[in-house]
Amino acid sequence: MRLRLAYPDALVEVARDEVLFFRRKLLRASLSEVLNYAAGKDAVLPRELKEVSFDIALALNLLNAKKHYKRLTSFSGVA
Secondary structure (H helix, E strand, O other): OEEEEEEOOEEEEEEOOEEEEEOOOEEEEEHHHHHHHHOOOOOOOOHHHHHHHHHHHHHHHHHHOOOOOOOOOOOOOOO
16 A cells, blocks of 8 residues: 655655655654554654544544445435
């Protein structure tokens, strides 16, 4: 799985179990550390990764969500 998040001044890439953060320099962290910080646990991360940790967690949750929609076959005139 690969996830990329673009910000006006930075790029974040999640590749397998590693998070890469590009903003004038490259920062790396394990995905588990980033997700632990987003979940409210202590983590040793650079400030830049802490700032995007919630976005990463949200994006991964949305990608992993399994939505099942029921197709409406008849419309009974509900306004």
